[in-house]
Amino acid sequence: MTVFVADEGLLGLRELVPSSVGLRWYSGRDISRSLLEGADALLVRSTARVSTHHLPDSIRFIGTATIGTDHLPLTSLAARNISVASAPGCNAFAVTDYVLSHIITWAKSRGRRIDKLTLGVVGVGAVGMLLNQRARELGIQVLLSDQPRFDSGNLADHLPLKDLAYQSDVISLHVPRITEGAYTTERLLDADLLSGLKQQALLINASRGLVLHEHDLLEQTHFDLVLDVFPDEPVIGDALISRCWRITPHIAGHSAEGKYRGTKQILAEAASMFGFGLNEIDDEAFLESVAGLRPVCDTQLDTILTACPMTETDKALRESVFRAFELEKPKLFDESRKSYLLRRESEIYPL
CATH class of the missing domain: 3.40.50.720 (NAD(P)-binding Rossmann-like Domain)
Structure with a gap:
């Protein structure tokens, strides 16, 4: 064959x-x-x-x-x-590593203890349940929400999405893209729901870009935002990038x-x-x-960069920064040049 x-x-x-x-x-x-x-x-x-x-x-x-x-x-x-x-x-472990590392970094930069945080996990598939387990091991209180399972009553320690969103210090999204039928995940967290998030909460989306709407995110700015996926990927607007506390090019699962x-x-x-x-x-x-090899992210990165061509200098700089900082990613976009740029880590991740 x-x-x-x-x-x-x-x-x-x-x-x-x-x-x-x-x-x-x-x-x-x-x-x-x-x-x-x-x-x-x-x-x-x-x-x-x-x-x-x-x-x-x-x-x-x-x-x-x-x-x-x-x-x-x-x-x-x-x-x-x-x-x-x-x-x-x-890639459940890779995604949960991504989420937990951002939670810890965010809490440290805000002067907060992670064992005093409440984490809301939206979506209880393989990734959501592993995140639930690992977060609890760190002393984080975890709330769960997953609409289809909630409707069928399969989870006892479960909250409706709105209750979870309003009670959580950190919300992490782990739902599939569903655009048809009685239950849809498109624009799952709309402007009305986002408006009720806690002041200085953290919202992480490492699932599907369409779960959030760019206009809603730009309208509601009282919480911090980490995005690994985007509504109009591979095109990412300058305003959305500036809105984010951290941004990565769809590599959470790598x-x-x-x-x-x-x-x-x-x-x-x-x-x-x-x-x-x-x-x-x-x-x-x-x-x-293969432990010494970098994760094979180039195909995914090139996909995102197709709409924003880089000069050879930019590409070389990108590679050198990735090696130096073990795939820490930039959060920058130069609208005038239509290219992604890299800056020093201190500019990307200020404390």
């Missing part, structure tokens, strides 16, 4: 796939029908553009090494009986372990469907071997 691999960030793929399976690699975003001819399976991440019009009849399986699947046309894929596999929970776990999850689904076995490798030894 042949597997078409549309993302070089699928860590561990070469090591896990047996030699009997052919791998066809492609690093572009737009996948044409001619490229896929003869392939049985397609493996992607969130940056790939998949259209059923471009899928030949040979494709029977699509695996995305991501938690979400909103970048795939699920309805039309189901109509063609193409199986889809994702990797729920693969880690070497998360990428490897995601790859392994979708490969296991493909192996089950097509009847081949994966190579047995020592997970910890493999992760140790």
